[in-house]
Amino acid sequence: MIDLYTFNKQALEKLIAEWGDSRFRADQIWNWLYEHRVSTFAGMTNLPSGLRQRLEAETRLGSLELEDEQASHDGTVKRLYRLHDGQFVEAVLMEYDDDRRTACISTQAGCAMGCVFCATGQMGFARNLTADEIFEQAMLYARDLAARGERLSNVVLMGMGEPFHNYEGSMAAVRRLMSDLGLGARHITVSTVGLVPMIRQFADEGLQVKLAISLHAATDEERSALLPINRKYPLEELLAACRYYTQKSGRRISFEWTLIQGENDTPEQAEKLGQLLRGLNCHVNVIPLNPTTGYGGHPSAQGRIQTFVDILGEYGIPATVRIRRGIDIDAGCGQLKATVLKRRSGRAVSDDTLPE
DSSP states (O other), X not given: OEEGGGOOHHHHHHHHHHTTOOHHXXXXXXXXXXXXXXXXGGGOTTSXXXXXXXXXXXXXXXXXXXXXXXXXXXXXXXEEEEXXXXXXXXXXXXXXXXXXXXXXXXXXXXXXXXXXXXXXXXXXXXXXXXXXXXXXHHHHHHHHHHHTTOOXXXXXXXXXXXXXXXXXXXXXXXXXXXXXXXXXXXXXXXXXXXXXXXXXXXXHHOOXXXXXXXOOOSSHHHHHHHOGGGGTSOXXXXXXXHHHHHHHHOOOEEEEEEEBTTTTOSHHHHHHHHHHHXXXXXXXXXXXXXXXXXXXXXXXXXXXXXXXXXXXHHTTOOEEEOOOOOTTTTOSTTHHHHHHHHHHTTOOOOGGGSOO
């Protein structure tokens, strides 16, 4: 069965022409898909009934199958999708009081980076997602929002997997987010643990898409213990690539810093980070740790967080505390998949497997 979400406009026009209908009908279908964002062919009300019936019989809207869904009291919705080969990926929709609607989507089934505090990293790597599979995660949230009169405002490639380890698929999906969903480049963020060659390649793309670096430590010894990729691309190389990006793109770069109580949230750590980033056009997002069963760390206390931010400010580095979303559900990357797989294996999930 043909998946229409994998078609560009030209492919859709060719299909409709082969069916004996005019290009005008392809234009109508495209408009229903990406402007009105309908979820059924019956909703394409200006199409002839015969064409709607043929679309229903021979095509489909997407390939992702919803395996599980959780909704938080703060409006966060997390979904676990089954792929055609039985792999699972997660996608999250976060709603904010300023009307932002942000989808956090996955680029890989699993992850090969092995970051010790990440539930996805603890699973290992299965495969890259196709550009269509990446795009569809955002498309499905956009479709649901449209049904209630809202629009998807932002997308972050910050879910399961390392986007730059699936560089071609991620970039193709980003271009579809802009062309088919109409998202502005500055409303899209790509997050990486620091694949230096890809950061430089991304800078050369000439896109205005935002770049975020998962940093989490300010010395090679400490960062390598948390993010094994640092052994291949140490901080000196990473920061050189970041400077190249800011100079080439003219854009500020963001650094993600997961605050772990007593480990990387001390004033000394803040001083090291301030010295490391001083003079770079950047911003730091500090994020209290979302606990996982495979890592024993705990999120920082509020007082320690504010001290950390204040010290960065003394170095002229702006920092924002990111509010953790979906804490009452399995909102951290990989957590819902881990919970569902345990449930499917017949093992009960105890309370201590859930985020605090």
